[in-house]
Amino acid sequence: MAFTRATGKHRARGRMSRGSVRVAGAATLTATGVISTLAASPALAADTDVAAAQTGLTQALVINDSLAGTIDAQADAQRRAAAEAKARAAAKAEAARKAEARAQEIRAEKERAARTAERERLNAFQLPIAGSYVTTGYRAGGSLWSSGSHSGVDFRAASGTSVVAVGTGTVVEAGWGGSYGNNIVLRMSDGTYTQYGHLSSIGVAVGQSVTPGQRIGLSGATGNATGPHLHFEARTGPDYGSDIDPVAYLRAHGVNV
Structure with missing residues (x-):
C-alpha cells in the first residue's frame, strides 16, 4: 500500500520548516532585544528578576549614601550652630561680668570719694558765724575784762544770728557761764576746745556730737x-x-580770718 503526504494547511511541518522557524525566532530575538525573549522563558524570567532586584539594591545603596551625607551635613550644621550659640552666650556672659565688675568699681570709687569728702568735711574748720569778722582781738586790754585782757575774740553778729561749730566735736558744756552768759564749750576732734559765749539761746546738749x-x-x-x-x-x-x-588757731585749720 502506498502512502502519500497530506497536502494543504493541515500538513505537518517538515524539518526544513522547523528550521526556518528557529531562524525566524533568532531574528526576532535580534530585532526585539533580550528582554522579550527572556520573558518568554520562565527560567530566564527568573534570572531577569534577580538582575532587577540587584539593580534596585544598588539604587537603594546610592540613595542611602546620599541621605546619610545629607544627615551628616545637617548634623554638622547643627553642631556649628550650637557651638556658635554657645560662644555667643559665653561672650554675652563675659561682657555682663565685665560690665558688673566695672559697675562695682565705679560704685567703690564713688564710695571712696564720698568717704574722702566726708572725712575732709569733718576735718574742715570754718568761721563760727558765716561771713563775719573780728571786732575785738585776742589779748586786747581794758577794764571790761576781769583779767585785764581779752581771752578770746569777738565776732560781729546781730542778735539771733546762727552760731555754728567751727569743726567736728562733742559738747562738754552747754548753759550759763557767768560773765560769758549762755555759753557752749566743745571738745574738738583734735583734742582742743572751743568756746561760744553771750548766746541768746542754746541749741545743743552736753554729750551731743556736732x-x-x-x-x-x-x-x-x-x-x-x-x-x-x-x-x-x-x-x-x-x-x-x-x-x-583763736585767730591763729582758725588759720592753722585752714580758715580765712
Whole structure:
C-alpha cells in the first residue's frame, strides 16, 4: 500500500520548516532585544528578576549614601550652630561680668570719694558765724575784762544770728557761764576746745556730737556784754585760763580770718 503526504494547511511541518522557524525566532530575538525573549522563558524570567532586584539594591545603596551625607551635613550644621550659640552666650556672659565688675568699681570709687569728702568735711574748720569778722582781738586790754585782757575774740553778729561749730566735736558744756552768759564749750576732734559765749539761746546738749557748720545756738548779749556779738575762744583745755590765740588757731585749720 502506498502512502502519500497530506497536502494543504493541515500538513505537518517538515524539518526544513522547523528550521526556518528557529531562524525566524533568532531574528526576532535580534530585532526585539533580550528582554522579550527572556520573558518568554520562565527560567530566564527568573534570572531577569534577580538582575532587577540587584539593580534596585544598588539604587537603594546610592540613595542611602546620599541621605546619610545629607544627615551628616545637617548634623554638622547643627553642631556649628550650637557651638556658635554657645560662644555667643559665653561672650554675652563675659561682657555682663565685665560690665558688673566695672559697675562695682565705679560704685567703690564713688564710695571712696564720698568717704574722702566726708572725712575732709569733718576735718574742715570754718568761721563760727558765716561771713563775719573780728571786732575785738585776742589779748586786747581794758577794764571790761576781769583779767585785764581779752581771752578770746569777738565776732560781729546781730542778735539771733546762727552760731555754728567751727569743726567736728562733742559738747562738754552747754548753759550759763557767768560773765560769758549762755555759753557752749566743745571738745574738738583734735583734742582742743572751743568756746561760744553771750548766746541768746542754746541749741545743743552736753554729750551731743556736732559737725562743722552745724548750728549750735544763736548770738546775743547775755552775761558781761555791751551789745550783741559772739565771744569765741580756742583752748587747750575745757576751763577758763587755757586759752590760745583763736585767730591763729582758725588759720592753722585752714580758715580765712
